Amino acid sequence: MTRPHAYDGVAVVCPTTVTYEKTSTRSAHWFLARALAQLIAAAGIAKEEIDGLASASFTLAPDSTIALTEHFGMAPRWIEWLPFGGVSGVMALRRAARAVQMGDANIVACIAGDTANPETFAGLVNNFSSFSSQAIIPYASAGPNGCFSLITQHYMQSFGVTREDFGRIALAQRANAATNPNALLGGKSLTMEDYLAARPVAGPLHLFDCVMPCAGAEGFLVMEVRRARALGLPYATIRGAIERHNAYREDPIAVRSGWAMDRDALYAQSGLDCSAIDCVQTYDDYPVITMMQLEDLGFCAKGEAADFVRRHDLTIQGDFPVNTSGGQLGCGQAGCSGGFLTVVETLRQVTGQPLGGQVRDARIGLASGYGMVTYDRCLGTGAVILEGAR
Amino acid sequence: MTISIQRCQSCGTFNYPAHAVCGNCLSDALADCAIEGRGVLLALSTVHHSLDPEWRAHLPVQLATVDLDCGVQVICFAEPGLQTPARVCLAPSQDRPGVWIARAQDA
Numbered sequence A: 001m002t003r004p005h006a007y008d009g010v011a012v013v014c015p016t017t018v019t020y021e022k023t024s025t026r027s028a029h030w031f032l033a034r035a036l037a038q039l040i041a042a043a044g045i046a047k048e049e050i051d052g053l054a055s056a057s058f059t060l061a062p063d064s065t066i067a068l069t070e071h072f073g074m075a076p077r078w079i080e081w082l083p084f085g086g087v088s089g090v091m092a093l094r095r096a097a098r099a100v101q102m103g104d105a106n107i108v109a110c111i112a113g114d115t116a117n118p119e120t121f122a123g124l125v126n127n128f129s130s131f132s133s134q135a136i137i138p139y140a141s142a143g144p145n146g147c148f149s150l151i152t153q154h155y156m157q158s159f160g161v162t163r164e165d166f167g168r169i170a171l172a173q174r175a176n177a178a179t180n181p182n183a184l185l186g187g188k189s190l191t192m193e194d195y196l197a198a199r200p201v202a203g204p205l206h207l208f209d210c211v212m213p214c215a216g217a218e219g220f221l222v223m224e225v226r227r228a229r230a231l232g233l234p235y236a237t238i239r240g241a242i243e244r245h246n247a248y249r250e251d252p253i254a255v256r257s258g259w260a261m262d263r264d265a266l267y268a269q270s271g272l273d274c275s276a277i278d279c280v281q282t283y284d285d286y287p288v289i290t291m292m293q294l295e296d297l298g299f300c301a302k303g304e305a306a307d308f309v310r311r312h313d314l315t316i317q318g319d320f321p322v323n324t325s326g327g328q329l330g331c332g333q334a335g336c337s338g339g340f341l342t343v344v345e346t347l348r349q350v351t352g353q354p355l356g357g358q359v360r361d362a363r364i365g366l367a368s369g370y371g372m373v374t375y376d377r378c379l380g381t382g383a384v385i386l387e388g389a390r
Numbered sequence B: 001m002t003i004s005i006q007r008c009q010s011c012g013t014f015n016y017p018a019h020a021v022c023g024n025c026l027s028d029a030l031a032d033c034a035i036e037g038r039g040v041l042l043a044l045s046t047v048h049h050s051l052d053p054e055w056r057a058h059l060p061v062q063l064a065t066v067d068l069d070c071g072v073q074v075i076c077f078a079e080p081g082l083q084t085p086a087r088v089c090l091a092p093s094q095d096r097p098g099v100w101i102a103r104a105q106d107a
């Protein structure tokens, strides 16, 4: 495989979050527009200076990024449309970084936003992919919970994992959410008794293993380092980034995903190993997926993530902070914003701009992405290592 | 009892869910093929919640992942009393047309 070029000279700035709401009567356009307006305000630039726009949304239909240029009154020379859910944030960052590096755009706004009401989630699930329409929905329309309950049951049996092990992740993230005013569940404490006694959803998955769909938006800007410095913005540089789709199709049920295929490339490009990472944001649609990421990204061996979470404190003050915003389990899942949350929170931590608690001396963070279950597993994986340069 | 799975007429690969072209060789020479539906039950889950209101009266149901001997993986229903891993056989459901149910495979 060709070694990818370094991301030299590229800065990621202005982590932004549009307040999450359980449901909203506003459109996805509104949430995306708020993210853009907040980015412009945070950077202290004119809207016209943004000449690249990458967006991600599940509820913008029939519109896409190109329609947003008209809604937002912009004439960008570079656009990207990435409605790829949990992997959209890493994908947006990688593409925007190359556009800036190559001079195809000076400043790229990367935004993800979705609205939510009782109809949007069911409508989304019912029309998510041709394979699921054909082969998943006839089987009780359980949505992603059905598929991930099977993956979870298989993982638990294969590696001797218990619900308490998953509960450790859920409890740590809920504790992290408590400091984040944007976390919809931040005000509600969660004990292991609560976790274990929650109502069953599917197989080993119970209420607190599942994210709460909500409305909201996330975003960041990508520009040259010299521009970020001139604007006086705290910024992060990209030490390494990976992406993979449809990895390990030969595995009859998912026990790993694309990160395992590419993590060596990630750390080689970064010139780091995983001991250098100060905080990790995993894509946490379900705790089992967080465990898979800890394994596949090299923090522990396959099958050892449960032991890893028993031995480490995943809270902001802990020895291995994970999902320091509370993650989607604590904040809610605002559609494609859930895929941006890992990148935005990593950027917040390494540049000292958290909404909630700050990981002490965080300089290097890893953001992971995982998205798009079109049949029996998510297809897309990605990860990026950001280094803060305050 | 047989089930029908799409098979590539060029390379012999089974494709599930049904593809527009073969996932192995990209041929569009695809045809439904009747097979016995034998395989390994890899995962089981009892579903308590559905997004479809019509389903709610029929819950809970058992959902399963079966790795068929022909090389495809099927998410389907499962009869009560199964445990993972086990040899199973898929059959069309008696009560629900168009879906399959995994049953214990006779030795």
Ligand SMILES: [Zn+2]
Binding pocket: B008, B009, B010, B011, B012, B013, B022, B023, B024, B025, B026, B027
């Ligand atoms: Zn073929």
